[in-house]
Amino acid sequence: MEKVKEKTKDVLARLGVEGDVTITESARSDASTVAIATADARLLIGERGQNLIALEHIVKKLLAKEMEAVPRFFLDINGYRAAQADELKEEVKTIAKKVRLYRKEIKMRAMRPHERLVVHMALAEYPDITTESVGQDPERTVVIKPYP
Numbered sequence: 001m002e003k004v005k006e007k008t009k010d011v012l013a014r015l016g017v018e019g020d021v022t023i024t025e026s027a028r029s030d031a032s033t034v035a036i037a038t039a040d041a042r043l044l045i046g047e048r049g050q051n052l053i054a055l056e057h058i059v060k061k062l063l064a065k066e067m068e069a070v071p072r073f074f075l076d077i078n079g080y081r082a083a084q085a086d087e088l089k090e091e092v093k094t095i096a097k098k099v100r101l102y103r104k105e106i107k108m109r110a111m112r113p114h115e116r117l118v119v120h121m122a123l124a125e126y127p128d129i130t131t132e133s134v135g136q137d138p139e140r141t142v143v144i145k146p147y148p
Contacts, residue, residue, distance in 0.1 A: 001025075001032055004073055007063050008034055011055065017044065023073075029117060031072040033081075034059075041078040049084070052077055053112065074114045081114065088115060089122045095144050096129050105145030110135070116142050 001023050008021050019038030026032060038044065045052045056075040063070045076082055095106050108119065119142045120131050130147045133140055 001071060001073070003067065004032075004034055004059070004063060004071060007066075008036065008059050008075070011059055011062070012036070012038075015044075029072075029121060031074055031114070031117065034073050034075050035079075036075065036077045038077065041080070044077050045080050049080065052080065084115075085118045088118050092119050092122045092144070096123060096126055099129060099144050099146055103146050105143050107134075108142045108144065110139045110141050113137075113140075116140065119144070 005021050005023055012019055012021070017038055017040045019036045019040070022035045022037075024033045024035060036044070043051070044055060046054075052075060059075065060070055074081060092108075095108070099106055111119070116133050120133075123129050123131050123144065128147050130145055132143050132145070134143055135141055
């Protein structure tokens with residue numbers, strides 16, 4: 001993961017952005033979080049996180065040129081993704097209540113891979129609920145359904 005940290009710092013420097021980069025290993029999944037703390041967060045995040053997604057893509061592509069296997073990671077800038085994940089978890093809990101009540105599956109909106117991971121992990125501890133990713137990117141989504 002040190003290579004990921006260095007490549008992220010390099011990309012930030014090339015963009016003329018100063019920031020601190022730290023890596024947090026997840027205890028619940030195999031994906032790490034590369035956290036960037038910077039005063040230029042608005043520029044790097046962009047509208048609805050589009051710049052953040054692009055920045056993550058660039059870092060991964062650059063790493064793929066240098067590494068045989070790129071480790072799984074997600075970029076986060078000033079806690080933006082963490083806050084988005086918290087909101088998504090609350091939405092998922094509400095949907096899970098509806099699935100329990102009506103015993104019918106509910107298909108969520110199309111989501112990026114890190115968002116789908118949040119949904120699956122948030123509902124993993126619900127024994128009466130199951131989740132399934134369906135479709136192809138970029139329209140891939142999660143279906144939340146009662147456990148049979």
